[in-house]
Amino acid sequence: METDDTNKTETPENSPMSHSEILREQISEALDIYDKTNASIFLSSLTAGLEIGFSFLLICVVTAFFNNENDAHLIWKLNAFVYPVGFILVxxxxxxxxxxxxxxxxxPVLNRKSKVSDLFKLWFFVLAGNITGGMLISLVSIWIGPQLGIFDTSTVQKVATHILHGDLTVIFVSAILAGWLMGLLSWLLTSSDSTISRILVIYIITAVIGVMGFHHSIVGNIEVFSGLLVSDNIKFTEYVSFLATAIIGNAIGGVVFVALLKYKAFAYNGND
Structure with a gap:
């Protein structure tokens, strides 16, 4: 005799994850990364730096395409629609x-499963891979764009100048907000149970970063480094200052406003 499945109640497998379940999953995922070799971490990070370059390519395409038809403010808002593509790939x-x-x-550091020194070492390899990959895709982008006729070097300069238009204090606070959102992205993805929902979460979070003009160190590295290569108006010191400020701001946003606060909220709830 066949059973009727229409009245089944929601099972634990398809019910929303609790705060503690998300935290445990996040710690487990992080520990898996800690277990990887340095070479594996660098290569994966290098790949991420390359892949996120597709966001930069699309930003240049949109900027060049609408350059003569819309004012500059509208162009930067339109760029927010293509900004998430690289993040989705990564x-x-x-x-x-x-x-x-x-x-x-x-x-894992907050949970005393890893040491601070291990965290900084891991960050070093991740940043080295991301930045190196970004530089490589920059070289490809500033060559292929003009060759295909989809944008020229003046567009690359325009994008880089836009990223650098604020002073370092503005960039720093903006980067904190971007890091905060990216930390939330990781948290939200853990609670998402389908590819479609994950794509939607990635798109929404990164589109907010794009439309608000918040500074993301890894995409920004590609944007400003590309501008440095094609323009005499952008100095190497500006590039280094921007990159250092954005990295520190992103790190503070992710660590303080997501990792620390959410972990403490869980700890104060009386759980181990």
Whole structure:
């Protein structure tokens, strides 16, 4: 006799994850990364730096396409629609991106399963891979764009100048907000149970970063480094200052406003 499945209640497998379950999953995922070799972490991070370059390519395409038809403010808002593409490729492809992993990798330290020195070493390899990959895709982008006729070097300069238009204080606070959102992205992805929902979460969070103009160190590295290569108006010191400020801001946003607060909220709830 066949049973009727229409009246089945929601099972634990498809019910929403609790705060403690998300935290345990995040710590477990982070520990898996800690167990990887340095070479594996660097190569995965290098891949992420390359893949996220597709966001930069699309930003240049949109900027060049609408340059003569819309004012500059509208162009930067339109760019927010294509900004998430690189993030989707990176996150769903499981490459290691510094801003997504910042809060995640801090959790084992807060839980006393890893040491601070191990965290900083891991961050070093992740950043080295992300930045190196970004530089490589920068070289490809500033060559292929003009060759295909989809944008020219003046567009690259325009994008880089836009990223650098604020002073370092503005960039720093903006980067904190971007790091905060990227930390939340990692947290939300853990509670998402389907590819479609994960894509939607990635798109919404990163589109907010794009439309608000918040500074993301890894995408920003590609944008400003590309501008440095094609323009005499952008100095190497500006590039280094921007990159250092954005990295520190992103790290603070992810560690303080996501990892620390969410971990403490769990701890104060009386759980181990």
């Amino acid at each position: 996150v769903l492809g499981k490459s290691i991106l510094f801003t997504e992993q910042t809060s995640l990798l801090t959790l």
